[in-house]
Amino acid sequence: MLNILEVFLKDSLTPRQVVEELDKYVIGQHKAKRAVAIALRNRWRRQRLPEDLRDEVMPKNIIMIGPTGVGKTEIARRLAKLVQAPFLKIEASKFTEVGYVGRDVESIIRDLTEIGINMVKTEMSEQVQEKAAALAEERLLDLLLPPLRTASGHEAPTTEQQEQHSSTREKLRQQFREGKLDERMVELEQKEKVMPFGIISNVGMEEIEMNLKEMLGGLLPEKTKRRKIKVTDALRLLVQEEAAKLIDMDKVIKEALQRIEQSGIVFLDEIDKIAGRESHGPDVSRQGVQRDLLPIVEGSTITTKYGPVKTDHILFIAAGAFHVSKPSDLIPELQGRFPIRVELDSLGKAEFIRILTEPRNALIKQQVGLLATEKVSISFSDDSIEEIADIAASVNERTENIGARRLHTILERLLDEISFDAPEKSGSKVTIDASYVRERLTDIVKSEDLSRYIL
Ligand SMILES: Nc1ncnc2c1ncn2[C@@H]1O[C@H](COP(=O)(O)OP(=O)(O)OP(=O)(O)O)[C@@H](O)[C@H]1O
């Protein structure tokens, strides 16, 4: 079996490929895309260095700066789907200084570890899937046709009985494989760990309960429940059970920790929310968070329940709008730890036209798809798209600039009536053109007050 890290590295995308993939979802913002693509590739390059040099190369953390709604989070989200590295996206504003009520920054690494473990576990369970499926099939056949047993005081089954039994079993196997038994019910025994003491499921408590369950592991009494379920459902559960048995958890942990340390990525969103150097009010805690972040970003060892994790080579990408505070309001030590700064451009009409139509998940495509489920077919003429983009740009200019998010509010407003009436208009066709757009929106756009509240 290939080492999973090797697989990950072999398949590493080139910067150009990364940008191409991001282009499918995010319009423009070329500098930011390039920066993350290069950072990703550098991880791969570093892995191929001789060991003594490898440890010297630190990741160059990135800070993305740009107004709200221009694609910062979107780039991170798409990147996460793209890379096969443990990836955590988290809002910096969630954290409080150590010692205060709230999440401390070390939980970033603990969460990342959890993600890495799950990732490797999933991959390994895919590798044993075939074997698990075969084992599960046998167990399922045992459920459908209990094995012959020599009950005490009775004679052992004769050869004839045995032959008959195994031929029935093979017939069942045939039927099962053809899907003929899918609906049949079987009784399945399921084990579950029960907490001996009641823990109230409060917010956040679930996590504690889960951790406790896991920690206490084998110590907890196991309760078995017999349930009647369909063959298809039973098979799914049995495959899961068998796969879990086949996976070597020690190996998973070892592999995952290595991957987290060598290729983990943390996306720290809303970093501007913890900027601000005045030391009064809530800023005390903000600055504290920044200070707490320092060792993690620079490299330290965090204890997790799977073992210590070194953060030296974890890549941090921070992002923030920075319209109130500036990057220079971050404490200098933290600024220095994000040497690559990329600015994202604010978006105008031309970008809006593309955002409406080009991305795989373009807003227009989404709306068309949603209404199609009601058998209402809507189409947008080119001039309608242009009109929408134009309105979005002008409202952004005159009120708050909320970037591409403005397109969401405008489209919702535009399609409000069609959306409401759709169930009764099943089978109809609607073409939206520029005059329809104007008719629905011009009044609102003209009045600044109205736009403020509605769009
Ligand atoms: N360049 C773009 N291309 C395509 N879609 C975009 C672009 N910029 C923003 N969007 C869309 O606008 C919405 C908001 O974008 P995103 O969440 O990335 O904003 P942001 O830059 O993180 O803003 P904030 O600073 O407020 O967090 C998303 O639905 C996203 O799909």
Ligand SMILES: [Mg+2]
């Ligand atoms: Mg964001």
